[in-house]
Amino acid sequence: MRFESLAYMGLAGSATASVILSNDVPLIGPSFLPNFDISKTNFLAEAKQKFPSLVEELFDTKVLNKTDLIFAVDVFSASTNDSLYSYFHVGDTYKDTLTKGNLTEDTIFRTGSVTKVFTVYAIIAKAGIEALSYPVSIFLPELLGNSSTNPLERIDWSEITVGALATHQAGTSGPGQYLKPGFDGADREAFLEFMRDTQVPTMGPWRSALYSDAGFGVLTLILERLTGQEYKDAIKDIIFKPLGMNSSSAVVPNGTDVDAVARTGLVSWGTDVPIVAGSGGIYSSAKDLRLAGLSILNSDLLSSSTTREWMKPRSSTGTLVELVGAPWEITRLTLPTGPESNRTRVSDLYLKAGGTNDYTCFIALSPDHGIGFSILIAGETATPARWPLRDVTGTTFITAAEYAAAESAEKNLTAPRAAVEGGKGGLFDHSQAWMNIGASGSADELIFNMEDAKVVSIINRISVAAAEGERLLSVIAATEDTAATLSQVKLDLAALKNIWYDADALYSELSARLETEQKEFEDLRGSHIKKFFAGSQYKEKLNKEENDVTEVQEWLAKADKTRKELKAKLHDMKERRQKLENMLEQRVQALNDLDHLYAVVFDGPSPDNAEEDKLEAEMIAAQQVFDPIQERYSQVASVVKYITMARSRVTFAAGSAAKALKISESDIFDLKAGAGIRANRHFNSAVADRKEREELGLVHLSLTEASQFLALAHELDPEVGGFIMPKVADGKSAAGRLDDWINTPVTDYLFHREIKATAEGIAAAGAIVDEELRLAEEKKSVWTEKRDAAGKDLKQAREKLQQLRARIFEDAVNGQGSSTAPSYEQATANEHLPQYTATEP
Template identity: 50%
Template sequence: MRLNKLFIGSLLGFAVSSTARIIATDETPLIGPSFISNFDPSSSKAINNAKSTFPGLIEKLFKSGELNHTDLAFTVDVFSAATNESLYSYSHVGPMSKRALTSGKLDDNTISRIGSVTKLFTVYAIIAKAGMEVFSHPVTKYLPELAGNSTGNPLDRISWDEITVGALASHQAGSGGITDFFMAYQDPKDPKSLEFRAEDLLEFFRDKRLPVVAPYHSAIYSDGGFAILGQVLARLSGQSVTDAFEEILWKPLGMNSTSTQVPTGSNLNVIDRLRISNESAWGSDVEIVASTGSVYSSTADLRRAGLSILNSELISGPTTSEWMKPRSATGSLVELVGAPWEISRLEIPVMPASNRTRISDLYTKAGGNIDYTAIFALSPDQGIGYSILLAGDTATPARWPLRDVVGETFIPAAEHAAAENAARNLAGTFVDEENTGNNITLTVDRGHPGLGIRSFWLEGKNALSGPHYRIYPTGLTSTSSSLSSLYQTKGSISIAHRMATPFTPLNPRAEVEGGKGGLFDNSFTWMNLDSKGPIDLFVFNLEDGKLVSVEFPLTGTVMKRKA
């Protein structure tokens, strides 16, 4: 998802000409947040601008025909880990969809189908139950029935003894789709039956399923693999997939509107498109694929799930960080694959009104059940996330422009809100009260990522040898290893930062990144950190989000805020 000129111009409030270029910042910053995110972004200028801009962007999508105003019903929720609340919500109900709303309204608690966003919960449940170490286990440890295919030709069988749980979770098992299983095992006497046996699934994938690619050859989206992964979850938990979800995720997180089966009872608040179309996927529940695309949920529950991940509520902070990392590349420079994250590498303007950008990874999962689609996204760098639920005949194509417009509006806004906060609460001059010859001045600079160092003096001597030093947070805090500590807005907290020192003069970025270089980048920032010991380590001490002192542990120097 590369930020396009229309959305950048709308968000940042300046005209972008047809010849404007997005250029990666010369400093090649570390991957991760540019600034700390432990502040309430809801009152920031950047977020408020995004809120006011967003309805107009949706109207442009209606006018262009990318979204069908008459057909669609959709709701958007943007949330923040710093407040654990919604930052912004938006909904639309087209005239054709009104009869599908059982409560007569579309709100935060309206239940829709989320399709393959289900896959995210399958992996989440497995990690919460058994830890990340299960990713290295062979699938046959839990499903020995998959072993035993005697076919000698590796082109004719999936080599399950070579496939791990992690390969399934990251679409790298070569296990392909699920449609041919349904065709092979559907009851000919009752072709509308949705009942399938687990033993038949395992038999099919052992004996009849042709591999798509060799294990780990490349990521190939696999509904079939996630049906198998559901059986792994069942064996791990000793329960059905439905019961495992309930026990491991729904109940602990208070996700009371979420289920693998169609909601029933009185006073329902759902989008039931069977009211307007006999072809709707509403209620088409198949237990054997409950792990791959069967979940029903609301934006309120998806917010609970997203915040639980950002706040490491069910799994540890290091485990969360390990889970939220790429596990495979794709043929695109900006699309990576996780387990089962669909990771978009965003080029975000480092400051409002700047065409200099840095990379920030957005962790998404898309889903679809014919006339129901969904998007779930988390941006750990900024501590925000969003979900989108859509219903309608045009829901499948509509999810992509909606994904883009929400991400392209609120992710840069959150980045710029962090820059606003840094200018207000982090930048300044800090002086050693016992020796004024020890001092540092931190800045927020247009067109540059992270904090700058205008000056740094130790014992009255200039401690800097070049002009390009930038300081970035490391994710290490004094209070917890949980990601939630990164978003702590109140109380005392110490956060480790590292000073990145690019080569001087700066090498040009690669041509593909908008720079004047060639095929390669020649920046080695990530290789140089701590190469000479902790001479690049600074510890920021904050009180209620305000930086009050800066420590330089190498010399034991503590410099307190003066301006």
């Protein structure tokens, strides 16, 4: 089998990747429209046709073990929001590990380190992309303060952020030294102590990317702190439930109805370690990985700007074609620009590989093409098998998508695009395109011109864009009532669910009743004593019990029939809801695409329409007024958020101090021996059994977090004062140590006074934080008014420009007449949020 194209693309790895350099290099990103429908193109049909033979060749050449492996390949597209192609293989050796007897898109595998993508995805979805810049110590202050000052011996957690962990740039190594025989996989405190006091750094923070499973163990606990839930519940609530990933979990799936490749007792199936669940603990299926991939490509859980920020390289490696993201493993491909072309362009493929001995997994996303693929593998040779399967899948379908995109561009592409030209090559590509574009204003243009791929230069923007405009308008018209219909269907579905729940509850109640009645009937029929002594009364009672059983059986049958009918209706209504949701997504996409189409067509001066240039200048001026106000508002809103978080920590500290104070009052006349005496005179206040010390530990922890949040607020707004840390009675003072040693009413009282002083200090600190919050909220109120006013002006300017452009476009296509394009108000009324709408942070 020949894989020249594989090496050419850079998928074969750094050793064989071919890097084609150019003197005329476009910006990184899609060279063609990324959101077109690839599903009906000839290039995809050819890829689907040849893929099975390519896999068979891997079997024939012994690259893959045909009898050992079980694997599922799924290729999906954001434009269709569905699978483009699936391929399944079941080897004879372990086919009995399939709990359902066959392999489908719902069959569950282990995903290994693909879990890391979900962990970062959940953190960003929960706390925002800015969470990557937060110090780890905000969430896990217990990591601070290890005893060593030698950077070669201990990790300096004060320098490490969430993003450093997510991008493998914290030097936190693996958890192998902790995961020894007899370890407790659920002991969070012990794991954090290990990471603080024992784990040796592999390198200093931010020096380079070096893979770290232990770092993702820490991220596991950060997500737990963010949500107040265990990882398995947090990942379910944040990712799995919203996306409908019903086969996915962070614990081994159990039950008689599980559809899985369950290699139980072989190697890794069912081996779950909660403290590092966020590193490699997720079980999932091809369907669920598709749902996750599509949600990222479509920005379902994140804003589009957040997705774009996340899907960026964050570190380089020792090869020119491999980059590191959070936690993406990014392969920089050099793609041929057409089937007959010897020109190439650079495109980034975002991958994450995972493996747990006998299970391996891949998820890959290509934002340039709006497609992705997943590979799930089980078997003794699963680890070596994942690389050739990745290569053949990526080479076949990413190349097909590129060719199809070029073909689509030839028909539909409008306005300036980057030239894709071959160059002379060399070590340095001498391209400053990314630095120069836009440096002289909107007059800068890169003209689209691909000789080999047969895409011609653009002359008349509107005429070329007419077909795409008409297509988008037809989609918009066909989905005009979709939002209202979907709302009604959701209401009907909720009502029907309630009816079904009642029917199901009645069925369960009747089932229990029938069981009781049958038991009473059998007991009566089998009672020889009652039969002998009761006579005719026994027979009469027996007949009555039998009739009761028959009657309950009849009602149970009716309830079962009703329940099944309702379930069928629910299924049909859910399918209708899904279709309507897809239609609504198409409508939103079409409206956004139409906005973009108009913006591209009218980009730059319009010599034939001075009014359009005037309104565009007004819109740009309004945007220039709005942007700094929005930026300042976002900054002030972040300050309020940080101070609010600090206030909540102070409130919690005050509650813990009050508990400690109350406990210490009741403890004054407790005359039992002190902890030091009970510990055989080896004093250690950390293990004293005095409850108030536990509460005081929480006080110290909460106040430390409050101080960190106020420091973040101060960074954004220097007018925010620093946090005055009150002195916390920690038991290490003379009174505290003495009380822990001999425990008399006198020492209890002295320690009680220290705790009281702590509570008073917290109250004073809380008053200061309250005042800072009041001032910050006043600032936010002022900037909110400014933002709303500027936003209103910007919205009006955009509305006028949008309506004029729509009218000009339609008049140019159809001749003079009224425009059928939806207005800005109509778009908003139909739940359309234009891409240019300003949103709060």
